[in-house]
Amino acid sequence: MIGRGRARTPTRRQFLAGCAGIASAGVLGGCGSGSGATPPNRLNVWGGVPPGSGPAALVEAFTAAHPGTEVSYTRFVNDDRGNLKLDTALQGGVDIDVYFTYQTKQLALRAESRMMLDVTDRLAGDAELAPYLDRRNPTALWDGDRVRALATVAEPWFVLFNEAARERAGTPLPTRWTVPEFEQVAREIRSDGVFGTYEVPRTARIALGPDYWFTPEGGSNLADPRFVEWLELGQRAIRDGVAYPWTEVLARHLDAYQQNGFVAGEFATWVTPPFSLRYLHDEENYPHDFRVAAAPLPTTADGTGWDQGQYNNFIMINPRSPRQDLAWEFVRFWVTEGARHMAKGGKIPALGNVPQEEVLASLLGPEPDRWFDVDSFRRVLFDEPAQLYVDSNLTAYAEIDLALSQQQDLCWIGERSPADAMAAVAARATAAIDRNRKAA
Amino acid sequence: MAVIAPSGAPAAPTPTRTGSTPSVSQPRAWVGWLFIAPNLIGVLLFTLVPLVSVVLLSFTEWNLVSGFGGIDFVGLENFVDVFQDPAFWNSVVLTLVYAGVSVPLTTILGMALGLALNRDVPGRAALRAIFFVPYIVSVVAIGMTWLMLMNPSAGLINQVLGALGLQDAPAWFASSYWALPALIVIAVWSGVGYAAVIYLSALQDAPTQLYEAADLDGAGAWTKFRVITWPSLVPTTVFLLVTLFIGASQGFGLIALITAGGPGDSTTTLPFYMYQTGFQFYRFGYASAIGMVTFLGVLALTLVTWRAQRGRALHD
Numbered sequence: 001m002i003g004r005g006r007a008r009t010p011t012r013r014q015f016l017a018g019c020a021g022i023a024s025a026g027v028l029g030g031c032g033s034g035s036g037a038t039p040p041n042r043l044n045v046w047g048g049v050p051p052g053s054g055p056a057a058l059v060e061a062f063t064a065a066h067p068g069t070e071v072s073y074t075r076f077v078n079d080d081r082g083n084l085k086l087d088t089a090l091q092g093g094v095d096i097d098v099y100f101t102y103q104t105k106q107l108a109l110r111a112e113s114r115m116m117l118d119v120t121d122r123l124a125g126d127a128e129l130a131p132y133l134d135r136r137n138p139t140a141l142w143d144g145d146r147v148r149a150l151a152t153v154a155e156p157w158f159v160l161f162n163e164a165a166r167e168r169a170g171t172p173l174p175t176r177w178t179v180p181e182f183e184q185v186a187r188e189i190r191s192d193g194v195f196g197t198y199e200v201p202r203t204a205r206i207a208l209g210p211d212y213w214f215t216p217e218g219g220s221n222l223a224d225p226r227f228v229e230w231l232e233l234g235q236r237a238i239r240d241g242v243a244y245p246w247t248e249v250l251a252r253h254l255d256a257y258q259q260n261g262f263v264a265g266e267f268a269t270w271v272t273p274p275f276s277l278r279y280l281h282d283e284e285n286y287p288h289d290f291r292v293a294a295a296p297l298p299t300t301a302d303g304t305g306w307d308q309g310q311y312n313n314f315i316m317i318n319p320r321s322p323r324q325d326l327a328w329e330f331v332r333f334w335v336t337e338g339a340r341h342m343a344k345g346g347k348i349p350a351l352g353n354v355p356q357e358e359v360l361a362s363l364l365g366p367e368p369d370r371w372f373d374v375d376s377f378r379r380v381l382f383d384e385p386a387q388l389y390v391d392s393n394l395t396a397y398a399e400i401d402l403a404l405s406q407q408q409d410l411c412w413i414g415e416r417s418p419a420d421a422m423a424a425v426a427a428r429a430t431a432a433i434d435r436n437r438k439a440a
Numbered sequence: 441m442a443v444i445a446p447s448g449a450p451a452a453p454t455p456t457r458t459g460s461t462p463s464v465s466q467p468r469a470w471v472g473w474l475f476i477a478p479n480l481i482g483v484l485l486f487t488l489v490p491l492v493s494v495v496l497l498s499f500t501e502w503n504l505v506s507g508f509g510g511i512d513f514v515g516l517e518n519f520v521d522v523f524q525d526p527a528f529w530n531s532v533v534l535t536l537v538y539a540g541v542s543v544p545l546t547t548i549l550g551m552a553l554g555l556a557l558n559r560d561v562p563g564r565a566a567l568r569a570i571f572f573v574p575y576i577v578s579v580v581a582i583g584m585t586w587l588m589l590m591n592p593s594a595g596l597i598n599q600v601l602g603a604l605g606l607q608d609a610p611a612w613f614a615s616s617y618w619a620l621p622a623l624i625v626i627a628v629w630s631g632v633g634y635a636a637v638i639y640l641s642a643l644q645d646a647p648t649q650l651y652e653a654a655d656l657d658g659a660g661a662w663t664k665f666r667v668i669t670w671p672s673l674v675p676t677t678v679f680l681l682v683t684l685f686i687g688a689s690q691g692f693g694l695i696a697l698i699t700a701g702g703p704g705d706s707t708t709t710l711p712f713y714m715y716q717t718g719f720q721f722y723r724f725g726y727a728s729a730i731g732m733v734t735f736l737g738v739l740a741l742t743l744v745t746w747r748a749q750r751g752r753a754l755h756d
Binding site for chain 2: 084090105109110112113114247248250253407409410413415416439
């Protein structure tokens, strides 16, 4: 009778077990896509820029211009983990219509896996977007003769000067200079406890321009002597106390926090892209008492002057999106009318379709004259714009990038000669390129 | 043999096809399944499925982003490549050095500490807890603390070395020669307390009658350690060697946090190389093959260790 009674009325233990089972099923069920069925008028966009730095205003403007449309903007952190999350979501079928890629190594992987919709035909009939079809001055990612991703941002690098240190040294602000002159100025401007620069410019990039890791035939170009010259320049600058000690960079993980050293006056010049300017007008979090001026990147001794930055922040459509027309509307809005909203977050529009003074005001914050030599920034960014580009050969990008950074570290902490370091990079790059070719 | 019903309980009714009467031999088995369901589902999803996936993926080429449709079967190609990969062998050597130095050091120092704490010293309970703390502290806290302590210019360790007259103090994590030794120091520091606690529990089981007999025979401290204590600690030592070696060969957190495998590839041990290959290069098939080879290597070393100690323990 006891057994029968239990069978009819669940005990407390059975009830709890049932609840636990149902709860676990519910929790694990939640590990799925989590997207559910998205209405046809709702776009899911994944980007790395915090909503408050432009995307929220852009989305609001888009939905205002497209009544009845909703946009859900999901921010992912643009590091290895954040990108892995995005890749897993894309691969796992999470409902993503439009997404961004900021790092070239991620761009390489996503391009290789065709996780980007071909937008060539959509661009073809659109005069406003015609620059994206210009292959001589590419602002898009080309896959053969097809366009798969559009750069939204121009990211020219420049050399920032701590004006207090420069004036103390009596060095004129360069408006056009070469790498040897850069080295000389960094040597002059250093003082007791202040290094001349954080890091020397990437002179191999400045000399060789787009796809500088590769020969025209697609092989490794890392045996080019200009790579060794770049490492020699850096090693010499560090050894002579002109550039920041690389042992400190590694020990303090400074590479991601260079701004701290600059605002603390630890080095007087800083080779950096425009997004670093946001730290320099943020008095609350980065207090400092000096103004900052900009000089262009130095050119090679013979005057060659590619930028070490590129067109960047690529926007792309997920080929699995069921709302590709609406997604394209959004992409188009982002690079045209919406670019104004992103400029407020320090992004220089790739199409140059926002008035320069508006971009400058956005970059330099609410009190530009207090923190910056505004004319120098106007001159560097707009009067004599840098020669930007988009890399098109992305073969084995992540592996070559790692090999280069590893050998750069060894060389600049003084444990390996520049020639040996570049020989190691070249060997590894050749092996990686060969393996990719074989796999292809 | 049948289960004996509790006294006074009525005889179990014969099971019927309708299932309205529960079976005696399996009374409501589903209740038991429900109880273990949360754990079971977790183990299946997060242990068994990944385990099987790694085995399968090791025979494929896959970059994750291409989806399941992008999985290409390549047979044993990944394994052939692994054995021809200089970076793999470099990581094997680094792992063996890391484990080969840190594990014996942790074990020896843990035994010494265990023996010391087994004596009647004042504040013994507090000391045991203090030495055990590094083992339970978050790896992030440990990493950040040691990163500051071992800073080449401003770190406490080099300040002390400088005060002692050492002019060229090591750059620790900023040197390809010193980064691995520095990681070994941290691994030993954080593992000694754990080893000591395990040894302490083993020492409680040491045969006291043998010590009494040895005392009667006039044996000295070293003789008692060599003849009684050490043989009684052999199983514990083997256990520690095996588990610490497995742990060291899986060590990832400290390396990822402090050196990211560098400078150069001087701290790219097997787990970190696997991570780089899988999650930075997105070569998941190749990373899985590295994982399989690592697993087989660790398994072989474990079996050899177990076999070597068989029959050497002291029994009552």
